[in-house]
Amino acid sequence: MSYFNNTFWFKRFAMIISFIIVSLILWNTYVFFQRFKQDERSKMEIFASAIKEFESNTDLNASFNLENKVLEKIKGIPLILTDENDAIISYHNLNEKKATDSIYLKKQLLVMKRQNAPITINYVKDKKQFVYYRNSDLLYKLTYYPIALLLILVLFLSVVYQFFSSNKIAEQNKLWTGMAKETAHQIGTPLSSLLGWIAILKTENVSKDYISEIEKDVYRLSTIANRFSKIGSLPELQKQNIVEETKKAYDYLKSRTSTQISFNFEAQNSIINVLLNNELYGWVIENLIKNAVDAMQGKGKINVIIKEYEKQVKIFVSDTGKGIPKSQFKQIFKPGFTTKKRGWGLGLSLSKRIINNYHKGKIHVLKSEPNKGTTFEIVLNKAI
Template sequence: MENYHKGEPFLEISNLPQELIDSIPISISVHQEGKVVYANSKCQEISGYPTLKKLIGVCFSDHIHPDDIDKVRKARENGESQINNIRIIDYNGEIKFINVSIMEAKWMEKPAIEQFTHDITQQTRQTNRLEAIHKYSIETRELFTLDEIAEKTLQTISNLLKTERCSLSLVESNQLNFRYQSTHSSINKLYLDTPAVTTRTARTGKTQRISDIRKDPDYQEWTTSTMRSELAVPIKLDEVVGVINIESEQLDAFSEDDQKLVEILAEQFASELEKIRYIEQVERLERNRSKELLEGRSKVTRMVKHDLKGPLTIINNCAHLMKNPERDIKELSTLISENVSRVNEIIDDLGQMTLTEEIAPVPTDLVTLIRETVRSNNIPSNITVKIEPSQEMIYMSIDAAKIRRAIDNLIRNSVEAMPQGGQITLKIDSDTNKTHITIKDTGPGIPPENRNKIFKPFFTTKENGTGLGLSIVKQIIEAHRGSITLETKNETGTVFKITLPV
């Protein structure tokens, strides 16, 4: 470097002991007419030259990165003695980052420039990596497809690490599918039990950093690959869902810092993958919900047409027959009243489907509520009802009318299931967190093939049923942040268990 700060004192560097200069932990070099005339071992290390002899006579300016030449030129013109964050290309072609200090000196009693070079490559790379990870995190938040996020992940790795091949594979069934690759490969899928570094990573869930893959026990002799080192990092959610794999033609190409970098990216990719899967699940549920709503509407139409047609026809016929003075008016009135009640029941069930999510909780004694619900039902004489509370009073904040409707529905179902008589048992118990209501009958039970369907709207096995009763019960309980389950284990009898938070 030809220009330098004029205020620095001259230093006869050649008079200093060689041992002293070599012991200094920074790079020192002396330049005359732009060429190196002296350098210590640290300078040789930074510049990458195999020997100090080869370094002598080298023009340092020739090693400056093309993108930083203007920066260095302007600093020289301004006579600056300190130039920071310069990129150089060393003897081996590796890019390094340095800070340079310059001062006047003498070498063999002739004017010279003494250059102190600080290697900041490691710190700069760490900073660049942190910035790249931060940028990756921000950019992937705005992406909503797996293809975009995978491409961004591979691009980030390729920019930060020296690698000839990079891939991102996903576990699908018993295979590892190499869906995303930076370069073309003849291998697109591997069974998980195939001996390979990537499949071992997927099986074990542990990072594999291989300095020489030819010495790895899973190395395959048949491969024509020129790759020599490999780094495979698992992508994990609750289990391994994929592998990020990078390869290099150099031996021992990947450091512990490289491993940590890829592991961070793998964690962030897993987080984004979980986001995408959640979005897909929500969209799938919405599609299914829309489909169910359409199907439900169709079922409602058919049900209204079918179920209301019968009672309305009877009412119409009775009205017509009442015109005949010889008909028994009392009998016809009874028929009309019964069928009007049936129509009201159907309309009420449909109305409740839209109201169950709206609750108005108030403190209520659950034991008293259940006793009153049982008393209000017209229980046949051949059916006995037992109420077994764990306490005389169990107060809870509930919508009493809706809980009563839910219990009433379950009791009526039990009654209808036992035309020959039987027993209904209602157990109520409570702890510090939850209250449980168990309703058990001795009827024929629910067939196994129907047990997963009973809470679905419009599913019914009754000739005149709407299929809304148990669906409404479930909505009422869930509106109270509770749950209802069918706990029938035997072929006879039905057991429903309601759990409500205290």
């Protein structure tokens, strides 16, 4: 519990610190942007003063040198000099090839008018010129800096969130694994006792049929205990006949299901070898058949069909139940997802993990129609 509390407060603290840091950076960026913009304005005012000086100075060499020095200072800041009627007199720091097009110059002039107020030059009585300019490329890049910073922050927070989420999930998985193994251990004690009682019953005058059924249930409990003990560890796969292993799970549930449900089992061949952990694979088949029984509400038909291909074997489990909406085809395999009033929503999630992760196969909903039924497909590689 302390781990989750510490994680909760650490995440909150990290978010607050991140927000403060980003706010300070954005504020400093804004201040720098305004200063840089003011600096460009000052340069334009110097340029305007130089133009005025140039117009009134009779020394052409001195004026030419002054203009060159000023132009060197404002390098990188696009500008256009116009008269009172917006006629373009000259331009600087624009694309030389594009600037030969008058339409391009007019568009640039409109951009400049939107960005900055013009600087007026009064060099002769009743005559004015105007200096229009737009932000330099450096200033443009600076405007996108906060956006880039926010994207980096979002990425950083996403990584942090994923890190803590994965840690939380890993911690929960350890808890579930420990509970499963402890359950298997606890089941082991009464199982041993039951086996002893079965041995005693065999010596008494008890029907062999009764003892056989009890043995089946005890074997079933033993299988369940073994399944739980394997959770969290990589199971051992052995070459097994998948037809036989599927039939075992099928027969067990068939004999313990309502007679209002008809069962059908088909297989192309009697022997198809696959690398299996028979206990875990049997768990998958049982989950699918149990879900089918629930979907049909105790009345309908279940088909289990095995088809062999060149390199693969496919197992189809279908029912005539209420069906699954297409939007839930993938959701039903997520842990905790269930449409039942009672249930943990772990059966199909575990089935997918057993087939996909342990057996390197695939399990999915092949097709489903409302009130007509659902077909699950399991695909496994054949043993070489």
